[in-house]
Amino acid sequence: MNSLQGIGMTSQRTRGRMIERLREQGIRDERVLAAIAAVPRHIFVEPALSHRAYEDTALPLILGQTISQPYVVARMIELLLAGRGGLGKTLEVGAGCGYQAAVLAMLSKDVYAVERIAPLLSRARENLRQLRLSQVRLKHADGNQGLVEASPYDTIIVAAAAARVPQTLLDQLAPGGRLILPVGGGQEQVLSLIERTPEGFKETRFDAVRFVPLLPGVE
DSSP: OOTTTOOGGGSHHHHHHHHHHHHHTTOOOHHHHHHHHHSOGGGTSOGGGGGGTTSSSOEEOGGGOEEOOHHHHHHHHHHHHTTSSOOEEEEEEOOTTSHHHHHHHTTEEEEEEEESOHHHHHHHHHHHHHHTOTTEEEEEOOGGGOOGGGOOEEEEEESSBBSSOOHHHHHTEEEEEEEEEEESSTTOEEEEEEEEETTEEEEEEEEEEOOOBOOOSOO
């Protein structure tokens, strides 16, 4: 059995239990559940933690970063998909190890993912290469600036908390597009969904969350 399939604690059965937990936690969109079920999370975590890959928890990566909790990934994508046929062209800010980009690729026409930490981006490239996801394009860049050259985007998802919604990201959102990100600092972060309507930007706030801060520059 190859590394994509996994054995023991990374097997399909273990993955299935994670999907059932997500259902129990309120994730209802079967497209989201199928996308998460299709991605072998164990190849994205550190080898010593692969036996914990399908627990519903964030896990540490290199350089003090983390791979997001499966429920939070599912929740954000479900909010972005609600009432839509798909995610269209997607920008991910904070690619990390590439896990969320892989899930997004199951639901998007194209995924552009930016990451400010070069060694983490290299790890994401290695991980995604195993899955042969040709529609995912990675770039070493400051996520606060988005990725102007490929804009506008139907969907933007940000995996770090901003004190306020960056205007640069709003500017790169297509008409009818949706942007989701954690807004706030410290203990006071909430998921914020912004829709670009003919009348302007409409913001809806959802769950309290905990993310690392959205930092400027590149490393």
